[in-house]
Amino acid sequence: MIEARPEDTVLDCLLTIKRTVDPTLAFRYSCGHGMCGSDAVAINGTPTLLCTATVKDWAKPAGTAIQTDDEGFRRTDGVDTTADAADAGEPQSASTASDAASLGVIELAALPGFPVQRDLIADIDPMLDQLKKLKPALEADGVLATTKDGKIDVFEYLQNPEQLAQYERLTNCIACGVCEGACPVFAGGDAFIGPAALIWSSRFINDSRDVKAAERMDAIDTADGVAACQSVRACSRQCPRGIDVGEEMWQIVAKVRER
Ligand code: SF4
Ligand code: FES
Incomplete structure (x- = not known):
């Protein structure tokens, strides 16, 4: 007590x-x-x-x-x-x-x-391994910005507010695994890479600065990727960061299939 x-x-x-x-x-x-x-x-x-x-x-x-x-x-x-x-x-x-x-x-x-x-x-390593497999880091071509006198200053990765809005909500994911624990298909990640990995993949696919969208979609267009999602949407109910995981799954599945 x-x-x-x-x-x-x-x-x-x-x-x-x-x-x-x-x-x-x-x-x-x-x-x-x-x-x-x-x-x-x-x-x-x-x-x-x-x-x-x-x-x-x-x-x-x-x-x-x-x-x-x-x-x-x-x-x-x-x-x-x-x-x-x-x-x-x-x-x-x-x-x-x-x-x-x-x-x-x-x-x-x-x-x-x-x-x-x-x-x-x-042991959440199965989730982290799946995340790492999908290369969760921005791969962008920067634009050289120059000073007034023509010297190279910095690389800029330009984006307008509408482009930012395409993926910003997904950057809230903290890889807690709650959605994976709720998913009846995930169960350790052998049959399904899981909603968290797909959220991270979607975050970069929807980022206008990223130049690897096609490769990223190829990587999840697999039997254990988007094809394994059964749209149960159990993943949506408890995301502590307010991401509608089920809806995001739906969007990324549709995006990959409609290519
Ligand atoms: S529940 Fe939300 S924050 Fe946690 S891993 Fe899933 S999408 Fe990310
Ligand atoms: S201890 Fe960090 S999210 Fe709960």
């Missing part, structure tokens, strides 16, 4: 648990403010960020017949409350107040779709 307030984040709770109950509890975080994307987990089965999820938004009524072991962890199958749920990569939960019934229960698990490294830490 720990003390928590409704406005506390789930990350606050975990830090308290780590300081006061179980120093071995493993979870990943960095900025604490929804900017770095390092702390994606499943909360009550939904992929989201620990640092932006508040107790009041996610605590469920304690409900009936919740079985907890001596350390406060709960088994959702109600069978074996003594097994090491962390080692098994199964959901764990912790009461979030001294009186669990007052604030309820939050169930946590590592981000779905990825191998569990330990406790709430998922």
Whole structure:
């Protein structure tokens, strides 16, 4: 049991648990403010960020017949409350107040779709590998700008506001993996490179300064690329950066197919 307030984040709770109950509890975080994307987990089965999820938004009524072991962890199958749920990569939960019934229960698990490294830490390398494969860096031909007396000053990469608007929203992606964890097709990235990789690819395909759009579209015009997207749109619901991932998937799939 720990003390928590409704406005506390789930990350606050975990830090308290780590300081006061179980120093071995493993979870990943960095900025604490929804900017770095390092702390994606499943909360009550939904992929989201620990640092932006508040107790009041996610605590469920304690409900009936919740079985907890001596350390406060709960088994959702109600069978074996003594097994090491962390080692098994199964959901764990912790009461979030001294009186669990007052604030309820939050169930946590590592981000779905990825191998569990330990406790709430998922190995997101499969996503990062897919991102890297698609070469997520601008490849642009700069225009030489000169000073009044004709000397070379700087390279300029000119773009008007309408061209910027084509891709600017996609630059908000922080590669947290929440959309991948929500995608029923991704599951580790073998069959589908995943929505995050396609978002990053789309970000450069839609950038008027980038000169590799054709190659980038070739790279995702594959069986495990746009062809694998089933348009389930589960990826849209929880993007912490407000990207309508499902809609963006739709746009990039159409763009590749209509070439
Ligand atoms: S699109 Fe959104 S949910 Fe997906 S990785 Fe980027 S920030 Fe995370
Ligand atoms: S800790 Fe950086 S996004 Fe949550």
